[in-house]
Amino acid sequence: MSDTRTLGIGSYILFTVAGTTYALRSGEVRHMEMIEDITRVPNAPSFVDGVVFSRGQVVPVVNLRARFGFERAAHDLRSRLIVVQSAARLVGLIVDSAREFINIPPDAVQPPHEALAGMSGRYVEGIASIGGRLILVIDLSRILDFAETLSVDLPS
Amino acid sequence: MTEDNATPFSDFLDDYFAECDEHLMGVRRLMLALEVSVGRADIDRGVLDELFRHFHSLKGISGMVELRPAEDLAHHLEDYLRVLRRGEAILTAEGVDALFDGAQMLEQVIGARRAGTAPPSIDAVVGRIVHLVAMVASPEERASAKAASTLPGAAPLVPRWRCTFVPSAELVARGIGVDAVRKRLSSAGEILNAVPRVTDDGAIAFEFDLAARLDDRTIASWRDEGITIERAAPPVDSDETRVVTPAVPAVAPPVDGDLSSASVAPSHVVRVDLARLDDLMRNVGDLVISRARLADTLARVEKSIPAGEWRAIQENAVAIDRQLRTLREGIMRVRLVPVGEIFRRMPFVVRDLARETGKRVRLELRGQGTEIDKFLIERMMDPILHLVRNAISHGIETVEERVAAGKRPEGTIVLSAATAGDIVRMEISDDGRGVDAEAVIARAKAAGLQVPQGTPEANHLLSLLCAPGFSTRDESDRASGRGVGMAVVQSAVEELSGSLSLETTPGAGTRFILELPVTLAITDALIATVGSETFAVPQASVREVIEVAVSELLQVERNEMTPYRGAALPIVRLGRLFGLPDTTRDRVHVFVVGAGAAGLGIAVDRIVGQREIVVRAIADSLVRVEGISGATDLGDGHVVLILDPAVLARQLRERPDRLFVAASGAGR
Numbered sequence: 109m110s111d112t113r114t115l116g117i118g119s120y121i122l123f124t125v126a127g128t129t130y131a132l133r134s135g136e137v138r139h140m141e142m143i144e145d146i147t148r149v150p151n152a153p154s155f156v157d158g159v160v161f162s163r164g165q166v167v168p169v170v171n172l173r174a175r176f177g178f179e180r181a182a183h184d185l186r187s188r189l190i191v192v193q194s195a196a197r198l199v200g201l202i203v204d205s206a207r208e209f210i211n212i213p214p215d216a217v218q219p220p221h222e223a224l225a226g227m228s229g230r231y232v233e234g235i236a237s238i239g240g241r242l243i244l245v246i247d248l249s250r251i252l253d254f255a256e257t258l259s260v261d262l263p264s
Numbered sequence: 265m266t267e268d269n270a271t272p273f274s275d276f277l278d279d280y281f282a283e284c285d286e287h288l289m290g291v292r293r294l295m296l297a298l299e300v301s302v303g304r305a306d307i308d309r310g311v312l313d314e315l316f317r318h319f320h321s322l323k324g325i326s327g328m329v330e331l332r333p334a335e336d337l338a339h340h341l342e343d344y345l346r347v348l349r350r351g352e353a354i355l356t357a358e359g360v361d362a363l364f365d366g367a368q369m370l371e372q373v374i375g376a377r378r379a380g381t382a383p384p385s386i387d388a389v390v391g392r393i394v395h396l397v398a399m400v401a402s403p404e405e406r407a408s409a410k411a412a413s414t415l416p417g418a419a420p421l422v423p424r425w426r427c428t429f430v431p432s433a434e435l436v437a438r439g440i441g442v443d444a445v446r447k448r449l450s451s452a453g454e455i456l457n458a459v460p461r462v463t464d465d466g467a468i469a470f471e472f473d474l475a476a477r478l479d480d481r482t483i484a485s486w487r488d489e490g491i492t493i494e495r496a497a498p499p500v501d502s503d504e505t506r507v508v509t510p511a512v513p514a515v516a517p518p519v520d521g522d523l524s525s526a527s528v529a530p531s532h533v534v535r536v537d538l539a540r541l542d543d544l545m546r547n548v549g550d551l552v553i554s555r556a557r558l559a560d561t562l563a564r565v566e567k568s569i570p571a572g573e574w575r576a577i578q579e580n581a582v583a584i585d586r587q588l589r590t591l592r593e594g595i596m597r598v599r600l601v602p603v604g605e606i607f608r609r610m611p612f613v614v615r616d617l618a619r620e621t622g623k624r625v626r627l628e629l630r631g632q633g634t635e636i637d638k639f640l641i642e643r644m645m646d647p648i649l650h651l652v653r654n655a656i657s658h659g660i661e662t663v664e665e666r667v668a669a670g671k672r673p674e675g676t677i678v679l680s681a682a683t684a685g686d687i688v689r690m691e692i693s694d695d696g697r698g699v700d701a702e703a704v705i706a707r708a709k710a711a712g713l714q715v716p717q718g719t720p721e722a723n724h725l726l727s728l729l730c731a732p733g734f735s736t737r738d739e740s741d742r743a744s745g746r747g748v749g750m751a752v753v754q755s756a757v758e759e760l761s762g763s764l765s766l767e768t769t770p771g772a773g774t775r776f777i778l779e780l781p782v783t784l785a786i787t788d789a790l791i792a793t794v795g796s797e798t799f800a801v802p803q804a805s806v807r808e809v810i811e812v813a814v815s816e817l818l819q820v821e822r823n824e825m826t827p828y829r830g831a832a833l834p835i836v837r838l839g840r841l842f843g844l845p846d847t848t849r850d851r852v853h854v855f856v857v858g859a860g861a862a863g864l865g866i867a868v869d870r871i872v873g874q875r876e877i878v879v880r881a882i883a884d885s886l887v888r889v890e891g892i893s894g895a896t897d898l899g900d901g902h903v904v905l906i907l908d909p910a911v912l913a914r915q916l917r918e919r920p921d922r923l924f925v926a927a928s929g930a931g932r
Contacts, residue, residue, distance in 0.1 A: 134721070135721065138723060138727075139723075139724070139727040140714065144901075145902055147902065147903035147904070148797070149889055149892070150842035150844075150892075151842070151843075151889050151890075152886065152889055153886060156886050156887060158887075158903075159882070159887050159895060159903050159905075160903060161758070161895075161901060161902075163754070163758050163763060163764075165880075166880055166881070166882050166883070166884075166903060167884070168884045168886040168887040170886065197883075197884055199884065199886065207714070252886070
């Protein structure tokens with residue numbers, strides 16, 4: 109029964125934040141939801157919108173616009189909550205839209221350019237060019253790394 | 265926040281919403297219980313009655329706040345339930361659908377009022393319910409039925425019997441099998457309960473609890489057919505604690521040889537209403553609070569007591585604390601019951617369904633002695649029933665298909681339970697055809713769900729299966745239950761802080777894994793609001809709640825204080841601490857926590873209620889914040905944070921500057 113888990117390697121879920129397309133390994137994605145009401149958590153990091161219940165667990169919601177240093181935007185019908193799993197953690201990511209599932213061959217992913225500036229550059233582990241479209245492959249563990257965030261977002 | 269926030273009417277509305285939440289939560293729970301009764305004449309009356317009361321209350325209170333759509337809808341739902349209660353209609357799948365949709369619409373209508381948005385239209389749902397009621401009976405018939413049902417003393421006591429049947433080859437040769445026996449018994453009266461068990465010599469015996477008036481001739485003829493009959497204890501009012509007599513064993517001996525639960529002699533088992541345990545738990549909570557008050561009083565008189573006497577008092581106080589803790593844990597342990605309670609219904613379900621579908625199925629039960637909280641047992645019954653039914657109707661193939669695939673003609677379903685630390689893991693696995701990924705995807709697409717390309721992983725398949733509105737068979741397939749089946753299973757598991765996962769291999773089988781906490785952290789809490797936010801505060805940590813006029817708060821340097829029991833109590837406004845807008849209320853509620861010099865008042869807008877909550881941990885470091893101990897769900901799926909007043913108080917004592925951080929309005 110374990111062979112079902114190895115399926116889906118090389119398959120990614122594409123989402124957009126502020127006009128840029130990003131990719132997450134589909135194995136890291138637990139499921140996607142429409143964004144329903146989020147409970148604000150007082151004194152949480154600025155890029156955390158709050159918590160929701162997802163499949164019985166209390167899951168923090170990270171606003172990727174805020175995480176990448178963009179302005180927050182109002183949610184619309186295309187906005188999604190992508191619930192991702194990293195090690196034992198479950199975290200929700202708010203993205204502008206998420207629709208496509210694609211396969212990216214491993215050799216199509218290049219290491220990021222030095223020149224890839226901006227906040228989101230820190231969280232990118234590679235760049236893929238598929239059909240003339242640039243896709244930034246996300247390093248999930250870095251997005252969720254709180255220690256690094258502290259030094260970035262909360263200057264003391 | 266609306267402009268009428270400070271009016272008495274808004275207070276009234278707060279109460280209304282709190283009360284609605286309670287009723288709607290009850291409705292949800294009961295609906296799940298009702299779902300298994302589709303197509304049966306013997307619907308659990310208790311469930312119907314309770315559901316009816318909830319709708320009736322919702323109708324009444326909605327009328328008082330002039331929320332007409334809610335009042336109307338509750339009225340129609342109540343109507344339909346009245347028909348079902350009288351037994352004038354059998355609950356159909358359409359009926360359950362209408363009830364589910366109606367209840368959901370009711371939640372939406374009330375939710376819209378709370379959010380101040382336009383209510384959704386109830387017309388379609390009401391139309392369906394009216395249609396269901398209209399199909400049943402004409403008004404005259406209903407009126408006469410009503411007259412009959414309200415006759416006083418309509419239910420005289422019927423004697424109870426315990427009938428035991430041990431099938432044998434000889435009896436079967438005479439045409440007497442368990443089905444024949446069941447038919448015979450049900451023609452004479454009502455079968456209240458049926459349990460298969462293994463006798464001491466390894467044979468299978470079927471025990472039936474029967475309510476019937478039997479004459480000596482019937483009894484004699486039954487005895488002749490191998491049915492043993494004995495008079496059972498008379499029925500006792502359900503509000504009473506039931507002492508189980510030796511004639512009615514509380515726990516059927518497990519079939520798998522796990523004797524931990526069977527070794528208890530039945531005569532030593534007392535069955536207690538869960539509500540009574542809850543009462544006990546509440547009493548312990550009261551005791552904890554009284555103990556805190558006593559400590560407070562003692563601290564004040566300490567100086568006037570000789571040192572020797574004081575030491576004795578302290579020792580006693582410590583002993584009481586320890587005993588209180590033991591008592592609390594003891595009560596939690598009493599709540600643990602073997603999962604065999606769920607399992608013992610399954611052989612019947614499997615047998616009936618296997619016969620109906622023409623399949624051959626063997627059921628294997630493992631780990632029936634595994635103990636979990638009674639609260640969990642009651643809520644897991646239906647989800648597990650559903651998964652077992654699914655395994656038979658979707659998982660196990662027909663005999664021909666199995667033989668063609670080179671499998672044994674008989675399919676096997678294994679139901680197992682085991683504990684690992686604080687987690688109980690239940691598995692329902694079958695050796696059937698596995699989940700057909702392509703069929704699932706096609707169905708999901710047809711239902712308008714978002715579907716990944718390529719071969720989905722098991723967890724994606726599970727989310728599709730659990731999506732509301734998903735069902736891989738026709739509505740007419742009774743066995744699979746309703747389209748919302750898996751969605752209901754999942755939400756039931758989630759409500760209990762559990763998780764559901766799926767493993768499947770095409771052609772070889774499917775396994776559903778449920779992981780649940782052995783016992784739930786359940787606690788009494790006060791529900792408080794600050795602006796539009798809601799928080800829960802564990803009652804045990806609150807010494808007292810007082811009401812204070814904001815205009816009468818004393819400004820002492822940078823602190824706010826209020827007179828309290830002859831001293832000044834520092835007040836911190838929760839809203840300021842959490843960066844919320846300042847209250848618009850004239851009077852606020854204050855939780856008093858800590859004692860003496862460490863005492864502190866935490867001001868909230870209002871306390872809207874008191875209730876038992878299920879505490880869920882907040883594990884992730886991104887949202888682990890001091891002063892918040894967890895989260896709970898008040899029944900609407902929305903996260904409500906649980907405050908830890910002791911930590912808040914300590915934090916403020918250590919870092920009083922925190923009091924003022926947010927006063928300038930740091931909220932976002």
